Amino acid sequence: MVACYQGFIDIVFLLAECPHLDVNWQDKEGNTALIIAAQAGHITITNHLLNYFPGIDIEKRNVHGFTPLMKASMQGKTDCVRALMLAGADINARDPGRGFTPEQWAQFTGRYGTIFLMRKLLAKPCPVQFSDRYKPEWPKLKELVAKANEPKSCLEKICESITSALTINFPRDPEEDGPMDHMVRMTTAICSPFVATGCRTVCPSDPPCVGERRFTVQEILRKQEVKAPFKKYTKHQKLFQNSQLVVVPKRKERRASLPPLTSLSKHTTGASSRRGSLIPLSLMKLSSVQPGVVVPKVRVFKAPTPTYEPERVQRKSSVKKGGNFLELPQWRYKELKEERKKAEEEEKRKAEEAERERAEKLAAKRRS
Known part of the structure; x- marks a missing residue:
């Protein structure tokens, strides 16, 4: 829980190797490691918890009845919301207090970017490009090529020229299933010719989908009997x-x-x-021996006698000057301030001495 809260990614990676770790353990407020990571916005830790911790409960609620998806929606952590939705989190779950769904909690807290993402994922719940059956071909390409190759009359060409000359192109959102969407799907696909993928998915025939529970890598491999x-x-x-x-x-x-x-x-x-x-x-160390665990070196010392008392070393005071201890550094502006103060005190002392001498002379004249 502390590693998920502070964002210690390496510690979370190492804890995934421990078989005696209860990833669904709850603190006094009922928060689990997934709730803490989701509301903090640590997307790498959230993905690792969802993919490499078998038996993780993504619908575990805290004492207030909030699920990890609700907490991520409240805080506006869009990356964690996307990961939880694609992992199969319940988008229709309601808390016992106000009875809000995760989308309603995002609206209640003013997280409009999260609302837009959730609605976009609901409109297209499955990334088809992550499947091995995906074909990087644009369905509208043949239709558009055939339309462009059709013969046009002179009047149609003139109308198109006038329309293109008088049309002002304002910035707008990409078309639905247009060329931009096709390029995004094609370049992010697992069999993309533009991107050299460093790893392949363990279930290429079953891409993630909103509302469908996703298992961890260990559970998938165990299911496939690898x-x-x-x-x-x-x-x-x-x-x-x-x-x-x-x-x-x-x-x-x-x-x-x-x-x-x-x-x-x-x-x-x-x-x-x-x-x-x-x-x-x-x-990781390069060694020629067999892979294994580093054996620690243990040094054994003879125990002292029961009457042994350690020698007490008296510390010298650092207040006295000329000692062996370092003194605090003096800043330049402080040195100038002290010099100015000493000069003012010296001038004041000289003025007092001159005034005293003048008074003594006046007193001597009066007596004479």
């Missing part, structure tokens, strides 16, 4: 349930390190390589 990675290391004991860290037997090597990314890519495919790439590079 064999676990590192199957060749069957004699080794695994450290975590979903981890790729393997303990090396003592008779082979006493100390080992984490496997580099190059060795991981040879033995992993799909989601396993994706999960292995999330390990911070600071933890």
Whole structure:
């Protein structure tokens, strides 16, 4: 919960490897890790919670009856709203207090950008370009080409020239299913010729859809009965349930390190390589030994006697000048201020001495 609130992405990635973590745990206000990440607007953490934490409950409510989608809609976190809706969050859920849906809560708090996004997703609930059945062909292209190649009379050409000359093109929104929408779909597709995708989806035949519950990567792989990675290391004991860290037997090597990314890519495919790439590079070491856990070095010292008392060192005061301690730095404007103050005091002292001498002379004249 603290990592999701503060936005510590690396910690969330590492916690996904722990099998004893309850991702649906609630605090005193009933907030879960997903609610905290969604209302804070951490889209990377929200996507990782939805995709790599099996058994996560996206409809878990807090003490006020708010779901993660409601909290993200209240705060206007459009990226988190999109991720939750595509993960299958209930858009018709109502809280027990006011009885508002997530869209009504966005309207109540003035999040009009969130309202526009939710209505746009409801109009087109499924990104068809994420499916392997998507064909990057514009359906209207043949019709428009045929219309442009039709023979036109002289009067029609003159009318088109006059119309194009007198027409003023004002900025407007792209057409529905127009060329701009087609270019966006084609360039973001998983089989796009313009974008070299670094990974492929684990379910290319079933793209995400609004209102359809999406499972995590581990659940999808378990459902497809995919064999676990590192199957060749069957004699080794695994450290975590979903981890790729393997303990090396003592008779082979006493100390080992984490496997580099190059060795991981040879033995992993799909989601396993994706999960292995999330390990911070600071933890990865190039070593020739077998992949395993870094064995810590333990130093043992002899315990002191029961009557031992540590020697007390007296600290020198830093107030006295000339000591070994550093003094606070003096700013230039403070030095000038002190010099000006000393000069004024010196002038005042001289004026007082001159006044005293003048008074003594007057007194001497009067006595004489």
